[in-house]
Amino acid sequence: MPNHEIDDIDRKLLAALQADAHATMENLSEIVALSPSPCARRVRMLEKSGVIKAYVAVVDQVKVGLPVSAFASVKLERQREEELDRFSTAVLRWPEVVECYLMTGKMDFLLRVVVKDLDAYEMFLKQKLTRLDGVASIESSFALGQVKHAHGLPIAP
Template sequence: MPKPKLDRLDRRILTLLQEDGRQSNSELAGRVGLSPSPCLRRVKLLEEGGVISRYVALVDPVAVDLPVNVFVSVTLERQVEERLDSFEAAVMERPEVMECYLMTGEADYLLRVVVPDLASYERFLKDHLTRIPGVASIKSGFALKQVRYRTALPLDHLADG
């Protein structure tokens, strides 16, 4: 599917929806400077084109007793397709794993794991991560403080389509 061309209005719509995905189409249209019908058409095209992939609610992890963020570097014994697929499938099944990236550099994967406490991370490590076939080493780093967390992508680099 070709990448949709995004003009100034599309970028503005995306920026506003990233700030508040629950605003009504009328509110959004007013803030963008369009009437509701053309605004809704643009939003639908952004959804159909895969630019807007979904709408979510962001939950405060501390409010739901998940204050511990652990960044985990995982190295596999061998980087072969079968091992990569096996590791990725195992990680996809773990609700503690919020993010997982295949990396270049020293480690093969970087994970962000959220848990209520250190004991929960130890159980996750012993009962799940270390049991994935092909894992050679695991290095964990605990976040002491969240300095910045964003979900809105910066869109200023996009030129008018």
């Protein structure tokens, strides 16, 4: 069911679920002005088609002892498919990397690394990132504070 056509009702459902994934079908049906059964069918269709990928709990990184967000811009020696794939595969194994993007421009990858302190980031660099074959350079920046972190997409009808 790959190309599900999303209409305004689906967009309202998605916006509501992004705001509260625990919303009951009754609550959702009121928001979109449908009875609970058709509403539930639409949610199942959005799940089955992959539009809704998962339901997760959003955890406060500071309250769980991981206050440092570092952004590592990584340049590879070569940008051949094998090297890009090898780097991507390695990153998938590292729990400290919570986001990774293949980029255009001067750097090849941008990583968001979440750790408890600067020592932990240094250990991540020394034991993981710098040991990976094909890494030409790493440039790190540290977040001083978080201005905005949206968990939902800007879906509007």
